Amino acid sequence: MTLRLDDVVKHYRGPSETVRAVDGVTLAVGRGEMVALYGPSGSGKTTLLLIAAGLIAPDAGVVTVEGRDVGSLSRKESARYRREVIGVVLQHSHMMAGVPAIENAALKLLASPVPLLQAKRRARPWLRRLGLDRQGDQLPHQLSGGERQRVAVARALANDPVLLLADEPTGSLDSQRGRSVLELLHRIAHERGMAILLATHDPHAAEIADRAVVLRDGKLHPHGDQGPAAPGGSAPAPAFPGSDPS
Ligand SMILES: Nc1ncnc2c1ncn2[C@@H]1O[C@H](COP(=O)(O)OP(=O)(O)OP(=O)(O)O)[C@@H](O)[C@H]1O
Ligand SMILES: [Mg+2]
Known part of the structure; x- marks a missing residue:
């Protein structure tokens, strides 16, 4: 199993109340499997992904990736884990200002450190697969929000991760482009066993x-x-209220 979350808990304690952001979650995602995590705003999705990414520590529970306990990594190992083992697309991905899209996509490789030309060569096909063939040399402020979001996805994929954690990676895309990015991710998961x-x-x-x-x-x-x-009624609501059941 690539990712395993075992009874993971994260509560945020405020002055007057405690938010049970993640309250005993057990979930496994296998090689080549894509799992969609839904939930209303504030239900704990981002918190759960940040825990899996080793960016915040859970109050209780264990996260393992390919059998390795993410919680036991030192700061240095945890940074290396994100740079080399997994890919993360944050809900509000940051791009380095003044740095062209192709180098933003290659950022983790450059930090590894892979030489610039080689890093760009590895990142370029990902930009292409995300429909950003022509945007490689554009600076972040010259890209649309949806283009920046796709550069962030390319960056997360460029290190060939075993696990991709993506927080609303299609949130800034129109529905057709969003769908094609999700289909691409699904294909990549199967191709690479990610x-x-x-x-x-x-x-x-x-x-x-x-x-x-x-x-x-x-x-x-x-x-x-x-x-x-809902209290007072056990019959499920019709899928299309008002539609003729016959
Ligand atoms: N650092 C924090 N300190 C205190 N409370 C927090 C913190 N981060 C998140 N929360 C609270 O935890 C709950 C879960 O937040 P989270 O960001 O995980 O939700 P989400 O499902 O990602 O929401 P959205 O769909 O809006 O992105 C929310 O009630 C939020 O206010
Ligand atoms: Mg969120």
Whole structure:
């Protein structure tokens, strides 16, 4: 199993209340598998991905990637883990200002450190697959929001990660482009045996992914499970209210 989360808990303690952002989540994502993580705003998706990325420590529970305990890594090892083992697309990905798209896509390789020409050669096909063939030399401020988001995806993929953690990677894209990026990710997962955990609000993701789950109040549910029935009624709501059932 590439990624395994075991009873992971993260609570944020405020002055008056505690937010149970992640409240006992167990989830496994295998090689070549793409899992879509849904959930309303504030349900804990980003927190869960940041824990899996080793960027925040859980209060309890264990995260392993290919059998290695992510929580036991030193700061240096944790940075290397993100640079060389996994790919992360943050919800608000940062690009280095004044640095062309191709070098932004090659950033992790450059930090590894791979020489510039070689790093660009490795990053270029990813830009191409993301439809950014012509944008490689443009600076971040010359790119649209959706183009910047795709550079961030290219950057996350450029080091050939075993695991991709992506936080709403299609949030700034129109629905058709978003769909094609999700299909591309699905294809890459199968091609390379890469595991993908993807937080999303995109309804297409559930069709494209191998599996979809829903985080609600920090707890995981199967996708399609509407949770506890509303008080006072047990009959499920019709899929299309007002439609003729016959
Ligand atoms: N650093 C923090 N300190 C305190 N509370 C936090 C912190 N980060 C997140 N939270 C709270 O934890 C809960 C989960 O937040 P999180 O960002 O994981 O949600 P999300 O599912 O990613 O939401 P969205 O779909 O809006 O991106 C929210 O109630 C949020 O306010
Ligand atoms: Mg989020």
